[in-house]
Amino acid sequence: MATLVVVSCGKAKIWDLNPAAGPTKARKAYVGGPFRVNKEYAERFADRWVILSAKYGFIDPDFVIPENYDVTFKDPGTNPISIDRLREQVREKGLCEFDKVIVLGGRIYFEVCKKAFEGFNVKIYAPDSRSFTG
Numbered sequence: 001m002a003t004l005v006v007v008s009c010g011k012a013k014i015w016d017l018n019p020a021a022g023p024t025k026a027r028k029a030y031v032g033g034p035f036r037v038n039k040e041y042a043e044r045f046a047d048r049w050v051i052l053s054a055k056y057g058f059i060d061p062d063f064v065i066p067e068n069y070d071v072t073f074k075d076p077g078t079n080p081i082s083i084d085r086l087r088e089q090v091r092e093k094g095l096c097e098f099d100k101v102i103v104l105g106g107r108i109y110f111e112v113c114k115k116a117f118e119g120f121n122v123k124i125y126a127p128d129s130r131s132f133t134g
Helices: 033-045 083-092 107-116
Strands: 003-008 048-053 057-059 100-104 123-125
Touching: 003 033, 003 107, 033 048, 033 100, 048 107, 057 083, 083 107, 100 107, 107 123
Parallel strands: 003 048, 003 100, 100 123
Antiparallel strands: 048 057
16 A cells, blocks of 8 residues: 655745755755654655645645745635646646645645545545545
8 A cells, every 4th residue: 555645844944044055955944843744754654745835735845945935724815726626736746646645734735635635535534543444
């Protein structure tokens, strides 16, 4: 059973610590504690892992983020990526090929992933939920 792990991004970014950091790979751009712990889990246990960014959607760890940004699913006014675009990314990036998707992040990221994977034969799981859905 192939497992995809989706790690939510995070508000704390490298540019908060070093404003001159310049373009940075996603795996190093997010510097908050929860992201670091979730990234370690994903690197160890996932067959593949991606980061869910409210601005860019599902991105690979080596995706280069050009500069700091502040976009969140919690505030529609920040213009987060649409569910329709996320569904397209699920298809384009082959994320629907996995049997199981583990979402590491807050409830809103879990809900966004559930919607993005809707209609695909994929089980979505969050460590704090009691059951698989999908």
